[in-house]
Amino acid sequence: MFRNTLQNRHNGKATVLLEICPVAALPRGEARRVEADPPIAVFHTDDGEVFAVDDTCTHQDASLADGWLEGCEIECPLHASRFDLRTGAVDAPPAKLPVRTHEVVIVDGVINVVLDDAPPNLPPGVTTRAAGEAAQ
DSSP: OEEEEEEOTTTOOEEEEEEEEEGGGSOTTEEEEEOSSSOEEEEEOTTSOEEEEESBOSSSSOBGGGSEEETTEEEOTTTOOEEETTTOOEEESSOOSOOOEEEEEEETTEEEEEOOOSOOOOOTTOOOHHHHHHHO
16 A cells, blocks of 8 residues: 655645555455544445445444445444445444545556545544554
């Protein structure tokens, strides 16, 4: 994975761009967990769309990349919460908070993810590495 930080010309904020893999390396109907802070999951739907969301379910610590992909929804493997990959919205409980989504940009057949700078909706007891280091 290649990580690049770009400076936004309009607002001066840093934008983190992760180069994930060639589209051809992620078969349709599959997901890939990407180590970031927090980890993200990249999904390639059966229809050929590619989406990226935080990999951790907002209800309890479970990897969404290990869940069941159906259309544009991912079902958490732990308690069956479902999230819309387009918006992050919860479509089935017990999760109540949406999962954070990230912009996907495909350049020359390679999946790139622009990390959203909004705070993640992590479940109770789960923190990012940066938050853990700041608390020390």
